[in-house]
Amino acid sequence: MGTMNRKTFLSTLGRTASSMALLPFLGCAETKPPTGEKMGLGSSALIGRESAQEGLRRLASERSFTVFQNGIEPAYRVELDEVILVETQHGLPGRVTREGTFRESRPDEPVNPMTGPIFVEGIEPGDALGIDLLEIRVNDWGYAGGRVFELSEGYAHFDDRLRLPLSPMLGGIGIVPAEGQMDTRTPCDTGGNMDCKEVRAGSTLVFTAQVQGALVGLGDAHALQGDGEVRGQGIECDSETLLRFRKLPRPLSPRPVILRPEFVATMGAHEDLNEAAWQATGDMIQLIVDTTGREKEEAYALVNLVGNLKINQIVDPWKGARMEVPNWVFGV
Numbered sequence: 056m057g058t059m060n061r062k063t064f065l066s067t068l069g070r071t072a073s074s075m076a077l078l079p080f081l082g083c084a085e086t087k088p089p090t091g092e093k094m095g096l097g098s099s100a101l102i103g104r105e106s107a108q109e110g111l112r113r114l115a116s117e118r119s120f121t122v123f124q125n126g127i128e129p130a131y132r133v134e135l136d137e138v139i140l141v142e143t144q145h146g147l148p149g150r151v152t153r154e155g156t157f158r159e160s161r162p163d164e165p166v167n168p169m170t171g172p173i174f175v176e177g178i179e180p181g182d183a184l185g186i187d188l189l190e191i192r193v194n195d196w197g198y199a200g201g202r203v204f205e206l207s208e209g210y211a212h213f214d215d216r217l218r219l220p221l222s223p224m225l226g227g228i229g230i231v232p233a234e235g236q237m238d239t240r241t242p243c244d245t246g247g248n249m250d251c252k253e254v255r256a257g258s259t260l261v262f263t264a265q266v267q268g269a270l271v272g273l274g275d276a277h278a279l280q281g282d283g284e285v286r287g288q289g290i291e292c293d294s295e296t297l298l299r300f301r302k303l304p305r306p307l308s309p310r311p312v313i314l315r316p317e318f319v320a321t322m323g324a325h326e327d328l329n330e331a332a333w334q335a336t337g338d339m340i341q342l343i344v345d346t347t348g349r350e351k352e353e354a355y356a357l358v359n360l361v362g363n364l365k366i367n368q369i370v371d372p373w374k375g376a377r378m379e380v381p382n383w384v385f386g387v
């Protein structure tokens with residue numbers, strides 16, 4: 056990728072969603088969408104503060120897909136720097152009820168549908184697409200491990216003695232690959248079903264676009280999930296995500312990167328968890344080389360000493376891992 060200008064990278068890092076989230080959401084500028092419904096949040100049944108976010112475009116979850124592939128028609132078109140509200144469905148729409156009924160999926164029913172595809176105007180193949188996750192709000196119930204959880208006041212009701220603090224995240228977010236296809240149940244080099252708990256409000260996801268408009272999909276929200284997702288599900292639920300698309304000065308990595316106020320994370324996905332871990336590690340080493348000008352051995356030593364290698368999920372056929380490095384490694 057060549058050496059990135061360090062000042063440019065630090066500027067990019069400084070404009071992550073954690074800082075964007077401080078911007079007022081009310082009274083956003085009028086948008087120019089060719090598709091999408093404009094409405095406030097008053098009719099929403101989702102948890103979260105009541106707000107007058109009038110004028111924001113709501114991208115409905117009914118327009119969804121289950122395979123990322125080149126040539127798929129976009130469901131929505133959005134402008135760069137436009138703040139939008141995206142609805143997502145849980146992974147088994149129509150097969151789980153709040154009363155605790157679980158039904159087997161029929162062959163024609165979608166699993167892990169992603170809202171979209173969303174065509175981002177002004178994004179070309181090779182461009183760096185930043186997705187600022189400004190806020191994620193979840194429904195008032197969800198399910199995991201064959202049971203239903205009530206979600207209220209920022210907690211999941213585990214039992215009469217224990218409440219679990221919610222940490223909403225998106226299990227799935229990705230872009231269309233240039234070649235081949237990716238099922239929305241699978242993670243790969245262009246994102247997808249990563250099931251990474253750090254894909255949450257305050258994070259910026261950075262992708263290298265493979266096709267015009269990137270064709271973004273997102274879904275599979277979890278009200279709460281631990282690293283590893285060891286039982287195969289977080290608390291699956293419907294959600295609304297407030298987000299913004301930005302074009303960054305240049306790509307950071309061939310695979311997804313997460314920018315947080317406290318760290319930077321590179322992502323790996325492979326059938327072999329070891330390979331996924333080494334993908335994430337190698338991408339972080341290269342990112343440090345590209346952005347700081349350090350030699351590769353120096354970058355390797357830094358990752359060895361201060362990096363944190365973590366498992367996103369270990370239950371899918373393709374496993375996921377990430378390498379986190381503190382921001383101060385990059386001079387922040």
